[in-house]
Amino acid sequence: MSSPDMAQATPGLAPTLAVLQLLDAAWFLADADGRAGQACARVTAWLGAGFGAGHWQDLVHPDDRALAEGQPVGERGADRRWRMADGSWRWFAHRSQPMGAQTLHVLQDIDARKRREIAHSDAAGLLDSLRLHLPGVFYKLDADEQGVPHVTFVSEAVRELLEYEPDEVEADFRRIFDRVHPDDRERFQAIVANALRTHADTTFEYRVVLPRKGVRHVAGRACSALQSTGRQARFGYQHDITEQKLYQEALVQARAAEQASELKSEFLSRMSHELRTPLNAILGFAQLLKMSTAEPLGAEQWARVDVLERAGRHLLALVNDVLDLSRIEAGHMAxxxxxxxxxxxxxxxxxxxxxxxxxxxxxxxxxxxxxxxxxxxxxxxxxxxxxxxxxxxxxxxxxxxxxxxxxxxxxxxxxxxxxxxxxxxxxxxxxxxxxxxxxxxxxxxxxxxxxxxxxxxxxxxxxxxxxxxxxxxxxxxxxxxxxxxxxxxxxxxxxxxxxxxxxxxxxxxxGGGEPAATPASSAPAQAAQRPVDILCVEDNEVNIALLTSIMELRPACALRVARSGAQALKYVAQRRPDLMLIDMQLGDMSGLDLASSLDRDACTAGIPRIALSADAMPGTIREAQARGFLAYVTKPVDVRPFLATLDQAIEQLG
Structure with missing residues (x-):
């Protein structure tokens, strides 16, 4: 039914309907039971052609229906969601007015406005929740017409972060500078001034000095946004990063300590090698002189060499003690x-x-x-x-x-x-x-x-x-x-x-006992009669000379010398030795690296080997033993035990 027809059918409504038409509103009539009757074309377009077939409350959203059913008829209204013809829900301002035996219902489309209000309300609620519960501080910084900045919003967490009340900061944001560490204040003020001038996004860190908590570290981010007033506003977030900073500092210190520890370990290993290498020659040749039967020493000469050996052993004991103490203090004594x-x-x-x-x-x-x-x-x-x-x-x-x-x-x-x-x-x-x-x-x-x-x-x-x-x-x-x-x-x-x-x-x-002035014991008969090809890998000429002299006490052993790991690999490829004596600290590779290279080749794997090293670190010794070395002889070489070790290895060759 058209509006004119409806006006004729319902006397007295003409002025009202004319106004509703101008207001872009829709209307319908309902009886006392709520059954919809006459309606304008806009209502049927919105709510569907079958609108008048039932009660109008059936089209109201269930969450809004209770209010609609309980509301007395009169000059009242409410914002309600109505089910549209396509099944969607839309917000209308609903007003009703008794018209004799019927009630005039007026609907005005407010969906866009209502949804904006809800979104705004949700955002405000979320902001309130963030303000109350997030550990950091949210804030908004506006500038007035003169360009003077003011904090127009700051979250409750400012009480913990800066030990200020929110209204104190809102009254004068420059109070923040009073909390900034003196060493950071000038830099922080420059960051703020530059951000207000350029409106650029900023990330920053600074320290504060608080009355209760003392020095704390703060980090923040801020950005600008254009407001409806045409002026830029500054939005930011700041939070306490003191624990993170302390962890980072502890991590840096731990890494520095670890690096220092590694350097100290390297130094100890190098010191052990550098101090033991000359002692190896002193003690080794002193022992050989005292053991010589071809040209035995006289009593006076023997006594002098004995003093030399004792002094060397005293120095060796001192080196061992110093290195042990250093390892303990460095925490490297496993x-x-x-x-x-x-x-x-x-x-x-x-x-x-x-x-x-x-x-x-x-x-x-x-x-x-x-x-x-x-x-x-x-x-x-x-x-x-x-x-x-x-x-x-x-x-x-x-x-x-x-x-x-x-x-x-x-x-x-x-x-x-x-x-x-x-x-x-x-x-x-x-x-x-x-x-x-x-x-x-x-x-x-x-x-x-x-x-x-x-x-x-x-x-x-x-x-x-x-x-x-x-x-x-x-x-x-x-x-x-x-x-x-x-x-x-x-x-x-x-x-x-x-x-x-x-x-x-x-x-x-x-130490202590007088070494016997007797020649070294001979090797077991079966070992002495069997020619043994021994490859010595050593890069120190003094040590080579000492080992050559020691091996003269074992004439059945033919000694070859390789002065580097690479040369040793070459010699082994030419002729596989029966036994290898390997210095663990060669110039071009370690003794362990050489052993690995040998074991990777089926032709050279399994060659019996004895480690010779000035590195007496227990960890190094255990590693060599785990890698298959028959024995680990530390320098300075004690001649008699070394010969016993050599004899035992030769005997195991079969």
């Missing part, structure tokens, strides 16, 4: 903890120091330990380092004793600990000497005596015991002797592993 029987440890230590005791005319009393019903007494420690500790204590007890003195080695069970005690009846120490016992290089007045030592042995003992989770105790009195006890965790006897051989070089550090 321990291999395990259970070991006390009796086996005592037997090994006793065998290592017995010659020193004889040389000083000191008696080693029989070691004692308790017999336990559950099994042998066992201790948890690094097996080789515990030997080093006890050898050091026993050697001190011997050297600082008196002729005819005694040394005791005993073990006892003290609660959950095993107490290993070394006791002597020698010189003893004053309380003042005891106070300085663990100071590096302090020999407690023995510097002018004929007792050799470095003054750092007890420092190493203390550090090693601590690394193994133990502790030391000391009792001493002048003229009565000294008692040192090592307390270590007890281990169960069933955990005890097979005893290990002493750490390479440990026996050499003991």
């Amino acid at each position: 321990l291999h903890m395990g259970a070991m029987g006390v009796r086996g440890v005592f037997d090994e230590v006793h065998s290592l120091v017995v010659s020193t005791a004889h040389a000083h005319r000191v008696s080693l009393r029989r070691p004692t330990w308790p017999d336990l019903p559950e099994g042998p007494l066992a201790v948890r420690a690094d097996m080789l380092r515990l030997q080093q500790v006890l050898v050091n204590l026993m050697t001190n007890a011997i050297k600082y004793n008196r002729p005819g003195g005694d040394v005791w080695l005993a073990a006892s069970l003290v609660g959950s600990e095993v107490c290993l005690t070394v006791r002597d009846n020698g010189q003893g120490m004053t309380p003042e000497q005891q106070a300085h016992l663990f100071e590096p290089f302090n020999r407690l007045g023995a510097e002018g005596s004929d007792i050799d030592g470095s003054g750092i042995g007890m420092v190493i003992v203390q550090r090693l015991v601590q690394l193994m989770g133990g502790r030391l105790s000391l009792r001493s009195a002048p003229g009565e002797g000294t008692e040192v006890s090592v307390f270590l965790p007890r281990a169960e006897s069933q955990e005890v592993a097979a005893p290990l051989a002493p750490w390479p070089g440990l026996a050499a550090q003991v």
